[in-house]
Amino acid sequence: MKSFRYISANTVQEAVALLKDYKGNVKLIAGGTDLLGVLKDRILPGYPEVLIDIKTISGLGDIEEDAEGLRIGALVKLADLAKSPLVRKRCNVLAEAAEAVASPQIRNMGTIGGNICQDVRCCYYRYPDQIGGRILCLRKGGQKCFAVQGDNRYHAIFGRDACLAVCPSDTAIALSALDARIKIASTNGDRVIPFNDFYRTRGNVLEADDIVTEIQVDQVPDRAKQKFTKVRSRKSLDFAIASIASIVTVEDGICKDARVALGAVASRPIRAAKAEQAIKGEAIDILTAGRAAEAAIIDAAPLSRNAYKVEVIKTLVKRAILS
Amino acid sequence: MKQAISLSVNGELHEVDIHPHRTLLEVLREEIGLTGAKEGCGRGACGSCTVLVDGQAVMACMTLAIAMVGKDIRTVEGLAEGQELSPLQEAFVEHGAIQCGFCTPGMLMSSKALLLENPHPKKEEIKKALSGNFCRCTGYAKIVEAIAAVAGDPK
Amino acid sequence: MASYKVIGKRIPRTDGKAIVTGAAKYSEDFCFPNMLYGKILRSPYAHAKILHIDTTKAEKLIGVKGIVTGRDSSDQKLGAHPALMDRDPLAKDKVRFIGDEIAAVAAIDKDVAEEALSLIKVEYEELPAVFTPEEAMTGDAPEVHEKENNIAFGFTMNLGDEKKALSESSIEKEDTFIIPVVATSALEPHCSVALVDEYGRLALWSSSQVPFRVKKDLARILGLPEEKVRAIKPYVGGSFCGKVALQSGDVSAALLAMKTQRPVKLALSREEVFVTGGSSTPVKIAIRAGMSKAGKLNYFKAKIIADNGAYTNHSFIALLNSAWNLNYPYKIDSLSYEGYLVYTNNPPSHVKRGGGSPELFFAVESLVDQLAVEAGIDPFDFRLMNSIGSSAVTLSKFRVNSCGMKECLTESRKRASSPLGNNATSSNTGKGVACGAHTGAGARIGPHDSATALVSIEDNGKVTLWTGASDIGQGSDTILCQILAEELGVGLKDVSKVKPVDTTIAPPDLGTFGSRVTFIAGNAVRNAAKEAKKQILEVVAEKIGVSPKDLGIKDSKIYNEASQQECLSFPEAVLLCYMKGRPILARGFYDTKTEPFNPQTGEGNFSGAFTFGAQVAEVEIDLGTGLIEVKRIVAAHDVGFAINPMFVEGQIEGSVAMGLGQALMEETLLEEGRIINPSFLDYKVPFSMDVPEIEPVAIESNDPEGPFGAKGMGEAGAIPTAPAIGNAVYAVLKERINSLPLTPEKILKRVVNNKDL
Numbered sequence A: 001m002k003s004f005r006y007i008s009a010n011t012v013q014e015a016v017a018l019l020k021d022y023k024g025n026v027k028l029i030a031g032g033t034d035l036l037g038v039l040k041d042r043i044l045p046g047y048p049e050v051l052i053d054i055k056t057i058s059g060l061g062d063i064e065e066d067a068e069g070l071r072i073g074a075l076v077k078l079a080d081l082a083k084s085p086l087v088r089k090r091c092n093v094l095a096e097a098a099e100a101v102a103s104p105q106i107r108n109m110g111t112i113g114g115n116i117c118q119d120v121r122c123c124y125y126r127y128p129d130q131i132g133g134r135i136l137c138l139r140k141g142g143q144k145c146f147a148v149q150g151d152n153r154y155h156a157i158f159g160r161d162a163c164l165a166v167c168p169s170d171t172a173i174a175l176s177a178l179d180a181r182i183k184i185a186s187t188n189g190d191r192v193i194p195f196n197d198f199y200r201t202r203g204n205v206l207e208a209d210d211i212v213t214e215i216q217v218d219q220v221p222d223r224a225k226q227k228f229t230k231v232r233s234r235k236s237l238d239f240a241i242a243s244i245a246s247i248v249t250v251e252d253g254i255c256k257d258a259r260v261a262l263g264a265v266a267s268r269p270i271r272a273a274k275a276e277q278a279i280k281g282e283a284i285d286i287l288t289a290g291r292a293a294e295a296a297i298i299d300a301a302p303l304s305r306n307a308y309k310v311e312v313i314k315t316l317v318k319r320a321i322l323s
Numbered sequence B: 001m002k003q004a005i006s007l008s009v010n011g012e013l014h015e016v017d018i019h020p021h022r023t024l025l026e027v028l029r030e031e032i033g034l035t036g037a038k039e040g041c042g043r044g045a046c047g048s049c050t051v052l053v054d055g056q057a058v059m060a061c062m063t064l065a066i067a068m069v070g071k072d073i074r075t076v077e078g079l080a081e082g083q084e085l086s087p088l089q090e091a092f093v094e095h096g097a098i099q100c101g102f103c104t105p106g107m108l109m110s111s112k113a114l115l116l117e118n119p120h121p122k123k124e125e126i127k128k129a130l131s132g133n134f135c136r137c138t139g140y141a142k143i144v145e146a147i148a149a150v151a152g153d154p155k
Numbered sequence C: 001m002a003s004y005k006v007i008g009k010r011i012p013r014t015d016g017k018a019i020v021t022g023a024a025k026y027s028e029d030f031c032f033p034n035m036l037y038g039k040i041l042r043s044p045y046a047h048a049k050i051l052h053i054d055t056t057k058a059e060k061l062i063g064v065k066g067i068v069t070g071r072d073s074s075d076q077k078l079g080a081h082p083a084l085m086d087r088d089p090l091a092k093d094k095v096r097f098i099g100d101e102i103a104a105v106a107a108i109d110k111d112v113a114e115e116a117l118s119l120i121k122v123e124y125e126e127l128p129a130v131f132t133p134e135e136a137m138t139g140d141a142p143e144v145h146e147k148e149n150n151i152a153f154g155f156t157m158n159l160g161d162e163k164k165a166l167s168e169s170s171i172e173k174e175d176t177f178i179i180p181v182v183a184t185s186a187l188e189p190h191c192s193v194a195l196v197d198e199y200g201r202l203a204l205w206s207s208s209q210v211p212f213r214v215k216k217d218l219a220r221i222l223g224l225p226e227e228k229v230r231a232i233k234p235y236v237g238g239s240f241c242g243k244v245a246l247q248s249g250d251v252s253a254a255l256l257a258m259k260t261q262r263p264v265k266l267a268l269s270r271e272e273v274f275v276t277g278g279s280s281t282p283v284k285i286a287i288r289a290g291m292s293k294a295g296k297l298n299y300f301k302a303k304i305i306a307d308n309g310a311y312t313n314h315s316f317i318a319l320l321n322s323a324w325n326l327n328y329p330y331k332i333d334s335l336s337y338e339g340y341l342v343y344t345n346n347p348p349s350h351v352k353r354g355g356g357s358p359e360l361f362f363a364v365e366s367l368v369d370q371l372a373v374e375a376g377i378d379p380f381d382f383r384l385m386n387s388i389g390s391s392a393v394t395l396s397k398f399r400v401n402s403c404g405m406k407e408c409l410t411e412s413r414k415r416a417s418s419p420l421g422n423n424a425t426s427s428n429t430g431k432g433v434a435c436g437a438h439t440g441a442g443a444r445i446g447p448h449d450s451a452t453a454l455v456s457i458e459d460n461g462k463v464t465l466w467t468g469a470s471d472i473g474q475g476s477d478t479i480l481c482q483i484l485a486e487e488l489g490v491g492l493k494d495v496s497k498v499k500p501v502d503t504t505i506a507p508p509d510l511g512t513f514g515s516r517v518t519f520i521a522g523n524a525v526r527n528a529a530k531e532a533k534k535q536i537l538e539v540v541a542e543k544i545g546v547s548p549k550d551l552g553i554k555d556s557k558i559y560n561e562a563s564q565q566e567c568l569s570f571p572e573a574v575l576l577c578y579m580k581g582r583p584i585l586a587r588g589f590y591d592t593k594t595e596p597f598n599p600q601t602g603e604g605n606f607s608g609a610f611t612f613g614a615q616v617a618e619v620e621i622d623l624g625t626g627l628i629e630v631k632r633i634v635a636a637h638d639v640g641f642a643i644n645p646m647f648v649e650g651q652i653e654g655s656v657a658m659g660l661g662q663a664l665m666e667e668t669l670l671e672e673g674r675i676i677n678p679s680f681l682d683y684k685v686p687f688s689m690d691v692p693e694i695e696p697v698a699i700e701s702n703d704p705e706g707p708f709g710a711k712g713m714g715e716a717g718a719i720p721t722a723p724a725i726g727n728a729v730y731a732v733l734k735e736r737i738n739s740l741p742l743t744p745e746k747i748l749k750r751v752v753n754n755k756d757l
Helices: A012-021 A035-041 A078-083 A085-090 A092-099 A104-109 A112-117 A170-177 A273-279 A286-296 A307-322 B024-031 B087-094 B104-117 B123-129 B141-150 C016-020 C056-060 C110-119 C162-167 C211-222 C248-260 C270-276 C315-327 C357-375 C379-386 C405-415 C476-488 C517-544 C570-579 C645-664 C721-733 C744-753
Strands: A005-008 A026-029 A050-053 A063-065 A069-073 A181-186 A189-194 A211-218 A224-231 A242-251 A254-263 B003-009 B012-018 B050-053 B056-059 B072-074 C036-042 C048-054 C064-069 C101-107 C121-126 C151-160 C171-179 C191-196 C202-206 C229-233 C264-267 C283-291 C297-309 C334-343 C429-439 C450-457 C463-467 C495-497 C551-554 C557-560 C566-569 C585-591 C610-621 C628-638 C693-699
Touching (some): A012 A050, A069 A085, A078 A112, A085 A092, A104 B104, A112 A211, A170 A224, A254 A273, A254 A286, A254 A307, B050 B104, B056 B104, B087 B104, C064 C248, C101 C110, C151 C297, C162 C297, C171 C357, C315 C429, C379 C405, C405 C429, C429 C721, C463 C476, C476 C517, C517 C570, C645 C693, C721 C744
Parallel strands (some): A005 A050, A026 A050, C202 C229
Antiparallel strands (some): A063 A069, A181 A211, A224 A242, C171 C283, C191 C202, C450 C463, C450 C585, C557 C566
8 A cells, every 4th residue: 555654642632633733634543444445445535644543542442331331442342342241231232233343353453433433335435446446436526426326235225315325334333222422532622422423424523633532331221122133145244234223122012112223224323213103102013013114214215226125124123123 | 764663473573674554464474474374355355364463363464564563463374383283283184174275374363363262162153253264265164174173272 | 896095085185284384385475586566557448449658757766677568568369269369468459348458567566566557648549338248249339359249259059859859848948047247256366476587488476277378378478489488386376267377467477577687576456356367257048948748858948148358268168168068967859059259348257167057057957947846846856857877978979978967966855954845844944956067077178188297206115296287276286196196006195296386397287177187187197107007017027027917016015916925015116126227207198088069060079077966955035134044055966986085075065155155145246347346345255154054975976087987076066056046045935036146135026026925
């Protein structure tokens, strides 16, 4: 790949200051499993002058518990997240999501911060700058979204946003269902925002000198059933065709609470609010599950080749509720 | 701007002078002369570059060498004890787990990482540990069989 | 039943240690002093004239040591067939696909080489392009080469008695199948390392199945006498037909080495391998078959349109195979065939493991399954009653000397969990069976299809095998040593093969393709062993005053056949040969007893043996997500004789996994000539958790001509898998899917439309 300057940061303050100084010309590197692919393929017209390694910042790689739940450092590896007894006890749906990412090697390298911030995986967007040259699609400032008339089987069924690429992160779907919070550091100090406000229609809300430092998750009540399911063409090293994170509380056959997040269907995790409303307070049976499934996809606007995703989502919602 | 760094590979320190954008895979192969780890895709999607860093299986092609200072790096060349193959290596040979052999170093390192953490893995756990290592020749059957045969001996 | 000492045994690779220690060297592992790194500049256009190439800026870049373009290459073309030599190693006047090679740079490191490519200025005049064979065959499509209707190669054949076949066919079925491109995806990308050695020879280390062909073609293209070119095949990380010819990268590396007088290493990236490093030939197969009410198959009638892409590599073999394969494994009275290999501006098609057979049999076995259903006959019984047996001669006059087709069917049926057909255990599980057949002994596509072997024995009794046979991972080096040891009567530990294959040292061999090595090189080695044995026994016989016919060799001892008395140890006998001035140097040669296939007549027994197989796939379909879970595959294959049962299993397991990938998930996606998924993330090859339990079964039909009865079977396992899975999917959905891969999208479309599911 092309060269860059490499700086390893020792503190968050140092890192955000460097981000501000090199504004636009700089990238953070944690696990590197997404960034190095982007750089090697030169998919973007620009190329960073500097890489700031944040793996050397101590204090961002721990999982701590408090009265409400867990505080997960942004540098916690996906493998550690998946096998952490704390995560499994407090919010197992997140452990399941982390376990579903990629491959053992990538889970050993990749961090939760990197996983939620990773760039989209549309094959047109990701086309390498080799053999025909990079594809200058709408997301990169070009004129055209190639997925509209091209192969859009893995693209969004919700939101006719200008870019049809889906959010590729598995942990993001679990965090959405968990109503997690995300702590962001910048040169102006720290702030905590709801995780469900983290994504925009294109990318996320991080400014040029922002770094994700922590994910805060409230404990899931013991009586809730939580599950993450990822539907994909092959069983490893594959992004989702569709996924679901569900946290459903049923007592005496009645749904007390439902949190359902859908993945790989939009540019962000989609909370299936209509489906949640359809079953809250209702008796759980095949009929109500079916109604919830229909409610989940009522706003779906599939593209020319991904109507099948609508069926998959219906199936996932039904199964999440009935399990 | 090149930087002089020291990398610990298979228990030995190597002084190399490298640009920051060089990957661990490139440095192992081209600067240190350890060609066991292979480049099958260069994008972390085939596992043929798998090495151990602090006991964890990682993709060397997606790792910057400069970030590996102070880490314990292990490659396939470090598995044998002198001229003696390790039980894991022997098992790969005995069970026909090798055909073209290009995936073998990566498979061995992923297996080694598994056995270090879980000395008695079940077949499904073995398959999962290998799920980032592509093999086009064997269909994985005899690789899984070889590892199952040594499960119990993490050497 | 013969009892063997070395063959028929599960013996590990003799060179396993080199591989598990990382010591085995593949092309990219070689480093030479002063070595440069090469990179290729490729066309961004699918079809364009090259008006001008300006390399001046690139040449001035510090670290660039040499640049070559089409001007530096002769007019000699690349190509696998004398009538289809259509590709310049570096494009001269026109580019014909996105990725077409235009120039190559050698620089002090890869980064400089990469930067140099961006400084080469090429002026193009873009031309209209064509991307489907149907469009290309219309009279007014853009001309890819100067060929009428863009047809690179085509032929028809009408064999047998069509009238009789039609009259006896009260039931007929036809269907059309579309099988897209799959990438060979060998794990090792192509790599060429070239240098001019101290003897003034151009030496090339190349990741190749065919070092002798590489040598010949490279000499021709470089305008050098053959003895001035040395091709070396080191360890090869798989190829599956993707490395079965001289590559453009080989030529570029050689040209740069000659220009710079420094070693040049040119490795393709994975993206480049997807585009130029080997793929199947995509086909549309329209096929019709007729049978009697009682279920006797009478005829096949097929039309195949194959997308050749921009240049012809071995895609013509895929077309030939699509005709050959209609000859077996069923006995039919009539065969009508029409096939076209059509140029388009897509990347060049090749063949992948199975040489077109997997694609053809997906169509045939899906149709045969439909016929079995129509006839109300169990799918195994239907195939059994229509199968050929040994000593069959097919309509194209292929002589099937050994045929284990029926045994493959019976054995796979026995081992499948429960009966097929409508006896599914639940509404979303089902089983399917499919057959396949292929050459098991190469294919005569040139003037000969031979192998030569030499055996030399040192005065301490150590035996050395010299052969150009190319082990690309299938273990042929080991089994050839097994054959040698068995025939000679010595232990495997006393036999070694000269490695790597180096064309200046090894006797000639056409290479590895068409499953030819076991049969052809195996026979050559066996013949060399027989000759060596003869030489030894003649000397010993003279010494002890008996006829050589009275002596034999076993367990490394010379013994009297009649008395079973030991005369001498093998090393003693060999030493005696030296002392008598007759050191052992034995030659073995083998060429198949075959004829070239004549597309004009549709006849010609092109292969020395054929291999057959049957597979049963047990599937479970998640009707809510469309995902197909293959629970188990039983794969029974006729191998003639298993020289090494462990290797045979490995070939079956590996090729079934490949067939599974083609069935469920693999597809090279092309849009306007561009491959939009050139990575292992977007091109989905199966990983460990995707491959189910496979039960490999070796059926031994004992071929009369094969070495110890063995036939080649390195490709056979990749053939029946997709149709077996397809037929299992039918058992669940009661609907056929006529294109591959069988994706959730396709399953759900049918589920949604079928209220019964």
